[in-house]
Amino acid sequence: MKQIALSFVLTLALAGGATAQCFADYKAKQDNPLRLHYGVAQLSGDCSSGAARSELQGRLSAQGWTLLQVMSVFGPDGLDQRKDSAGQYYLRF
Numbered sequence: 001m002k003q004i005a006l007s008f009v010l011t012l013a014l015a016g017g018a019t020a021q022c023f024a025d026y027k028a029k030q031d032n033p034l035r036l037h038y039g040v041a042q043l044s045g046d047c048s049s050g051a052a053r054s055e056l057q058g059r060l061s062a063q064g065w066t067l068l069q070v071m072s073v074f075g076p077d078g079l080d081q082r083k084d085s086a087g088q089y090y091l092r093f
Contacts, residue, residue: 022047024073025082026056028065037065039089040082049073059093 022043029036041059045051052070060067072078083090 020047021076022073023076023079024049024052024056025071025086026052027068027071028056028060029068030065036068037089038071038086039093040079040086040091041093042091043073047073056093063093065093 023040024043025038025040027036027038041052041056043052043055045055049070049072052073053067056070057067
């Protein structure tokens with residue numbers, strides 16, 4: 001009986017820890033020479049525009065890019081429609 005109860009508690013704990021996948025599309029730039037790109041990134045934190053902005057600023061600046069704008073935050077159902085537009089920046093950062 002203890003094993004069943006322990007299994008049940010463990011299952012609930014694992015299910016509760018699962019979070020929905022969250023993505024953001026954004027615009028970024030580099031200077032000298034000026035380069036612009038549109039990209040899609042998976043977020044690891046909170047699924048909000050503010051959290052996306054914070055997370056993406058760090059990732060992009062580490063590679064010499066400046067975040068210009070977070071366009072939107074969305075779930076996995078919005079990935080396919082953005083894949084072609086993002087090109088090489090699809091899930092790159």
